[in-house]
Amino acid sequence: MTSAWHWFVIVGTLGSLAAMAWLLMANRKAVGKDKAPHEWDGITELDTPLPMWWVGMFVLSIVFSLGYLVYYPGLGNFEGTSGWTSMDRVAADNAAHEARFAPLYTELAALDVAELHSNRRATQLGRRLFINHCSTCHGVGAQGGFGFPNLTDDEWIWGEGYTAIETAIKQGRQAVMPTWLPALGEEGIQETAAYVRSLSGQAHDSEAAQRGSAHFQTFCVACHGPEGKGNPLLGSPDLTNNIWLYGGDLNQIAFTLRHGRNGNMPAHGDLLSPEKTKLLAAYVLSLSAP
Numbered sequence: 001m002t003s004a005w006h007w008f009v010i011v012g013t014l015g016s017l018a019a020m021a022w023l024l025m026a027n028r029k030a031v032g033k034d035k036a037p038h039e040w041d042g043i044t045e046l047d048t049p050l051p052m053w054w055v056g057m058f059v060l061s062i063v064f065s066l067g068y069l070v071y072y073p074g075l076g077n078f079e080g081t082s083g084w085t086s087m088d089r090v091a092a093d094n095a096a097h098e099a100r101f102a103p104l105y106t107e108l109a110a111l112d113v114a115e116l117h118s119n120r121r122a123t124q125l126g127r128r129l130f131i132n133h134c135s136t137c138h139g140v141g142a143q144g145g146f147g148f149p150n151l152t153d154d155e156w157i158w159g160e161g162y163t164a165i166e167t168a169i170k171q172g173r174q175a176v177m178p179t180w181l182p183a184l185g186e187e188g189i190q191e192t193a194a195y196v197r198s199l200s201g202q203a204h205d206s207e208a209a210q211r212g213s214a215h216f217q218t219f220c221v222a223c224h225g226p227e228g229k230g231n232p233l234l235g236s237p238d239l240t241n242n243i244w245l246y247g248g249d250l251n252q253i254a255f256t257l258r259h260g261r262n263g264n265m266p267a268h269g270d271l272l273s274p275e276k277t278k279l280l281a282a283y284v285l286s287l288s289a290p
């Protein structure tokens with residue numbers, strides 16, 4: 001934390017302990033003029049001093065707090081004399097957890113993919129891993145959303161099969177589709193978008209699409225192929241199947257062309273052990289299997 005917050009915490013913590021100690025001392029004895037019981041509205045009030053055992057407990061708890069704040073990190077950036085940190089604690093808990101489940105993962109990862117598919121334990125673990133690591137982007141049911149591919153259908157932008165999925169998990173995927181506004185101009189964008197719609201058999205302005213076809217042959221075939229079928233090596237999607245990552249209506253396609261798209265799937269190789277990666281990849285594969 002910044003040094004302003006550091007001092008804010010220290011002053012706030014020690015200040016309130018001091019204030020409590022003062023309050024205690026100030027009220028320890030029955031001070032004042034009128035020590036005799038007095039009556040008010042039929043209720044008799046006594047001015048009795050605080051019991052000593054209670055004062056003692058209070059003093060002890062203040063002393064304990066001070067000791068705690070010396071031993072453990074609690075005062076701003078002061079680390080405490082014990083060397084305890086919550087990060088070490090989490091790391092230790094994680095290590096204990098990993099050690100406990102390691103035999104199970106090793107046992108399951110020894111199975112082949114078909115065996116994993118019919119193993120209930122493997123499927124449950126795969127699903128758990130998917131929810132923890134993948135569902136924020138791909139959804140709990142893996143059906144994806146705008147910009148995030150559906151993993152339950154037969155459309156694979158980066159290639160189908162176990163190995164492609166495993167590679168996606170380990171190394172991540174970075175799609176690069178440049179912006180085309182400088183090359184095509186707004187009119188060229190509209191014409192090319194019309195042509196792209198024609199590829200998947202959607203309603204389009206056929207004159208515009210004809211002009212768009214020429215742009216497509218010049219600028220797009222390198223990645224999307226002469227028929228617009230895409231290229232899994234580059235992650236350029238098939239434009240003919242009417243499955244869209246960024247929407248297939250004219251405006252959305254034009255937006256994609258105008259601004260480009262750079263979908264990124266982060267690499268998980270450092271986060272997931274090979275055993276977990278295998279369970280996960282098998283689980284994802286099973287989602288689209290008939």
Ligand code: HEC
Pocket residue numbers: 175176177178180192193196215216219220221222223224234235236237239243244245246247253256257261262263264
């Ligand atoms: C350098 C390779 C490359 C070139 C050249 C290229 N694209 Fe792409 N295109 C991609 C990639 C990669 C994606 C996927 C982007 C992503 O996943 O974020 C993509 C995505 C798209 C999409 C979105 C598809 C969807 O499912 O939403 C459309 C539409 C598209 N390209 C059309 C074109 C057109 C038209 C041209 C020519 C003007 C073109 N592309 C040129 C690589 C390319």
Ligand code: HEC
Pocket residue numbers: 130133134135136137138147148149151155156157158159164165168169173174175235262263264265266268280284
């Ligand atoms: C931060 C968001 C994010 C997370 C987390 C994430 N993904 Fe992805 N994933 C993406 C994006 C975006 C793409 C598409 C990249 C592109 O535009 O081509 C993708 C693509 C993929 C693909 C390729 C799909 C295809 O059609 O070829 C697979 C497989 C995949 N992800 C699996 C996973 C798995 C398994 C996990 C959990 C370990 C995961 N993803 C976690 C964002 C994410």
